[in-house]
Amino acid sequence: MAAKPRYGIDAPTVIRNFFIAGAVFLAIALFFPRITIAHVEFVLFPGFLWPAGWFFLIGGLMLTYSLAGKFRHRDRILAKVSWTGKESVLDVGTGRGLLLIGAAKLLTTGHATGIDIWSAEDLSGNSAEALRANIEAERVADKITVKSEDARQMSFPDGSFDVVVSNVCLHNIYEQPGRAKACAEIVRVLKPGGVAVISDYKLMWEYAREFTGSGMAVEMCPLDWTGTFPPLRILVARKLT
Numbered sequence: 741m742a743a744k745p746r747y748g749i750d751a752p753t754v755i756r757n758f759f760i761a762g763a764v765f766l767a768i769a770l771f772f773p774r775i776t777i778a779h780v781e782f783v784l785f786p787g788f789l790w791p792a793g794w795f796f797l798i799g800g801l802m803l804t805y806s807l808a809g810k811f812r813h814r815d816r817i818l819a820k821v822s823w824t825g826k827e828s829v830l831d832v833g834t835g836r837g838l839l840l841i842g843a844a845k846l847l848t849t850g851h852a853t854g855i856d857i858w859s860a861e862d863l864s865g866n867s868a869e870a871l872r873a874n875i876e877a878e879r880v881a882d883k884i885t886v887k888s889e890d891a892r893q894m895s896f897p898d899g900s901f902d903v904v905v906s907n908v909c910l911h912n913i914y915e916q917p918g919r920a921k922a923c924a925e926i927v928r929v930l931k932p933g934g935v936a937v938i939s940d941y942k943l944m945w946e947y948a949r950e951f952t953g954s955g956m957a958v959e960m961c962p963l964d965w966t967g968t969f970p971p972l973r974i975l976v977a978r979k980l981t
């Protein structure tokens with residue numbers, strides 16, 4: 741029997757740190773409700789329960805997105821494309837294949853390619869091997885190619901893809917010129933008439949400016965407060981010529 745696909749926990753270190761911070765505040769509140777430093781008494785209970793609760797809440801919401809919300813979010817992203825099933829698709833920063841495998845399932849004669857640099861900080865258990873295991877488990881191997889490539893420097897010829905998708909990848913490029921390069925690469929590898937659907941929790945207006953500056957028609961969708969945390973936005977950019 742094929743193993744169950746596992747799509748990983750996004751930003752696992754950040755989530756872990758939120759839970760540790762919550763536990764530290766809770767422990768201080770419970771075990772040191774009053775402390776005296778240099779003859780000054782500080783009352784820490786119940787005040788420290790507030791930051792404890794806040795850190796647990798944020799960590800819990802992020803975990804909920806990874807365990808449940810991201811599947812609904814994947815469907816929202818993919819629903820922005822009018823699929824024929826014949827498309828050539830690129831998923832930029834595919835990780836463990838959330839969008840790549842989702843798109844492949846919508847294809848008949850089309851093909852989907854996923855690129856990534858497999859950063860363990862950005863997604864738990866992130867590797868080409870973990871992605872291949874998911875592809876096998878989801879039985880879409882015949883429709884998928886996986887490549888280890890950086891979004892800023894893709895090997896594909898100009899106009900290779902009908903559809904480019906990307907979810908919570910581009911903000912991981914910390915320098916603005918690098919993000920601009922990644923957006924330019926997305927435009928370059930799209931066919932005229934092709935569509936890019938990009939989702940992230942920040943810098944979305946920066947990406948929109950890059951795409952608009954490259955002559956794309958950009959539509960920005962509202963933040964999704966239901967099931968994504970941090971709340972994610974989707975933009976749809978169409979390459980006109």
Ligand SMILES: C[S@@+](CC[C@H](N)C(=O)[O-])C[C@H]1O[C@@H](n2cnc3c(N)ncnc32)[C@H](O)[C@@H]1O
Nearest residue numbers: 833835838856857858859862890891907909912
């Ligand atoms: C938070 S994960 C999201 C993975 C997947 N898109 C999803 O929604 O489950 C971000 C992914 O972007 C990848 N990534 C970060 N910087 C990248 C870059 N410069 N080029 C390609 N991929 C990158 C990371 O390795 C990671 O797999």
